[in-house]
Amino acid sequence: MSTPVETTALTKYYGPTVAVENLNLTVRPGEVYGFLGPNGAGKTTTLRMLLGLVKPTSGRLRLLDSAPGPRYLDRVGALIEGPTFYPYLSGRDNLRVLADHAGVSRSRVPEVLATVDLTGRAGDRYATYSMGMKQRLGLAAALLKSPELLVLDEPTNGLDPAGMADMRVTVRELAADGCTVLLSSHLLAEVEQVCDRVGVINEGRLVLESTVAELRSGGTLRVRAAPFERARGHLESRLGVARVRVGDVDSAIDLHVDAAQAAEINHGLVGAGLSVSELRWREPDLEETFLRLTGGGVSAD
Amino acid sequence: MASVLTNIRAELVKQAHRPASWLLLALAGVLTLTFGYGIPYAGFTGTASGAPGADSDLASMLPEMFLGNAVGGLPVFAGALALIFGVLVAGGEYGWQTWKTVLAQRPARTTVYTAKLATLAVGTLLGVLTLCAVTATASALIAVVESQPFDWPGPLALAFGAGAGWLVAFMWASLGVVLAIALRGVALPIGLGLVWLLAVQNLLATIAAPLLDWVADAQEWLPGPNAGALAYAVGTRNTPGVSDIVEPGHATLVVVAYLLAFCVAGGWLLRRRDIA
Numbered sequence: 001m002s003t004p005v006e007t008t009a010l011t012k013y014y015g016p017t018v019a020v021e022n023l024n025l026t027v028r029p030g031e032v033y034g035f036l037g038p039n040g041a042g043k044t045t046t047l048r049m050l051l052g053l054v055k056p057t058s059g060r061l062r063l064l065d066s067a068p069g070p071r072y073l074d075r076v077g078a079l080i081e082g083p084t085f086y087p088y089l090s091g092r093d094n095l096r097v098l099a100d101h102a103g104v105s106r107s108r109v110p111e112v113l114a115t116v117d118l119t120g121r122a123g124d125r126y127a128t129y130s131m132g133m134k135q136r137l138g139l140a141a142a143l144l145k146s147p148e149l150l151v152l153d154e155p156t157n158g159l160d161p162a163g164m165a166d167m168r169v170t171v172r173e174l175a176a177d178g179c180t181v182l183l184s185s186h187l188l189a190e191v192e193q194v195c196d197r198v199g200v201i202n203e204g205r206l207v208l209e210s211t212v213a214e215l216r217s218g219g220t221l222r223v224r225a226a227p228f229e230r231a232r233g234h235l236e237s238r239l240g241v242a243r244v245r246v247g248d249v250d251s252a253i254d255l256h257v258d259a260a261q262a263a264e265i266n267h268g269l270v271g272a273g274l275s276v277s278e279l280r281w282r283e284p285d286l287e288e289t290f291l292r293l294t295g296g297g298v299s300a301d
Numbered sequence: 302m303a304s305v306l307t308n309i310r311a312e313l314v315k316q317a318h319r320p321a322s323w324l325l326l327a328l329a330g331v332l333t334l335t336f337g338y339g340i341p342y343a344g345f346t347g348t349a350s351g352a353p354g355a356d357s358d359l360a361s362m363l364p365e366m367f368l369g370n371a372v373g374g375l376p377v378f379a380g381a382l383a384l385i386f387g388v389l390v391a392g393g394e395y396g397w398q399t400w401k402t403v404l405a406q407r408p409a410r411t412t413v414y415t416a417k418l419a420t421l422a423v424g425t426l427l428g429v430l431t432l433c434a435v436t437a438t439a440s441a442l443i444a445v446v447e448s449q450p451f452d453w454p455g456p457l458a459l460a461f462g463a464g465a466g467w468l469v470a471f472m473w474a475s476l477g478v479v480l481a482i483a484l485r486g487v488a489l490p491i492g493l494g495l496v497w498l499l500a501v502q503n504l505l506a507t508i509a510a511p512l513l514d515w516v517a518d519a520q521e522w523l524p525g526p527n528a529g530a531l532a533y534a535v536g537t538r539n540t541p542g543v544s545d546i547v548e549p550g551h552a553t554l555v556v557v558a559y560l561l562a563f564c565v566a567g568g569w570l571l572r573r574r575d576i577a
Binding site for chain 1: 319399400403406575
């Protein structure tokens with residue numbers, strides 16, 4: 001099976017400014033890959049390079065095992081930096097024009113309009129569309145070629161919560177149908193909900209690549225027990241100093257252990273005559289992780 | 302090839318649905334009629350019978366001369382409208398940021414650019430034929446009103462007139478395209494194009510050329526004077542920007558050379574640059 005996206009040492013300079021540096025990115029077949037980073041991190045420049053809109057300064061890139069060339073984008077659909085269409089044309093005519101540019105049959109137009117639930121307003125001028133309708137039309141345009149790879153740049157930008165939820169559902173449905181999705185976002189929650197794997201880019205460099213499940217592993221067990229110092233001493237002697245950390249709120253101790261050990265730890269504390277008031281498993285704080293990696297530029301919304 | 306053809310269809314649909322395209326065509330027709338027939342006819346009817354020039358004024362409005370009136374505006378005001386058309390065809394993609402939407406659909410830049418040039422060719426041909434149709438109609442009306450003979454130009458003259466007009470209009474439109482691509486927009490390319498076409502050319506011809514020999518010599522190689530020479534060869538007379546400064550063959554070659562140069566320059570720039 002072909003590799004949907006593969007970049008090797010991809011680099012782009014704008015004059016002396018580094019936009020993307022030495023980026024090695026691999027997106028696997030059938031996954032939804034979240035490309036996460038703060039505004040200006042290099043996400044859009046990377047996607048523009050992938051689509052041939054911007055020429056790399058150096059490095060290699062391949063989409064679906066094809067190097068840039070005449071048939072490079074044959075099986076790729078894209079929505080880059082928000083939808084842009086001809087305002088005086090209807091949604092339907094915009095898609096017909098793009099179908100002609102793509103060299104696909106115009107019979108695809110009603111199909112993609114139905115997919116994004118825009119058939120009812122397809123005859124209206126694009127200029128009269130709401131932001132949510134514009135995004136849906138953008139997605140419809142990206143689907144014209146029945147793509148195997150979908151590149152979506154901030155697809156929920158400007159959408160209300162319901163529109164964002166709809167877009168996420170649509171992306172997951174497309175992935176379920178076998179389409180690989182590369183989705184850029186600066187919204188942590190979006191990536192958590194939609195993506196299988198995540199790449200975090202900051203200042204043009206990939207600073208983390210992981211599955212969402214991996215990011216979620218490594219939680220902590222929070223304990224509150226009195227008296228505090230005795231409880232802390234008990235836990236350090238039992239688990240080792242390295243696995244015990246004083247929590248960020250009063251009288252809390254965070255333990256780097258498996259969730260399954262909770263009952264055993266509770267039994268030990270009670271057995272030592274300590275009074276346990278809280279014993280709670282805490283998922284890892286992804287927001288904190290990303291803020292640390294990106295210098296505070298990723299939104300948790 | 303099918304891809305080029307479907308891209309041409311896409312470009313034709315864009316321009317055919319665009320109100321500005323039709324506004325430009327309507328303006329070209331109205332201005333040509335106004336300066337080719339309306340004002341001259343008002344002057345003719347207001348001139349005392351037998352006054353010097355009255356007969357020649359009427360002759361310039363009759364069917365035999367309609368081609369000259371059809372293409373007479375192309376070296377200046379109708380040419381300016383063709384330039385605006387060219388800017389809109391290419392510059393609109395920057396203004397609406399639709400280059401990325403189009404190119405993400407897979408067509409090569411050269412394919413889309415070729416389609417745009419084909420659209421310009423069709424659009425300017427349609428424009429020139431429209432000007433020919435409205436001036437022919439106006440001249441026929443005047444012939445009827447003034448009881449004058451219907452002496453239409455022969456087929457060769459018709460072909461030469463329409464062809465020369467189309468060549469000039471296409472050249473100005475391609476200048477609009479290269480300005481739009483170079484400046485990545487609409488407003489500035491239109492402004493600079495109009496300054497050249499309506500002001501600088503005129504200043505060079507009327508102020509600089511009489512004073513400086515090298516400017517006078519350069520006039521023979523500039524697009525405007527050669528466009529004017531082609532219009533003169535078609536039959537345009539007493540019109541700003543139109544003169545027999547060079548022979549028709551020379552004018553044709555220079556206009557074709559500018560047309561090709563503008564087309565190549567625009568394509569080279571579009572291929573070379575990033576789509577920001």
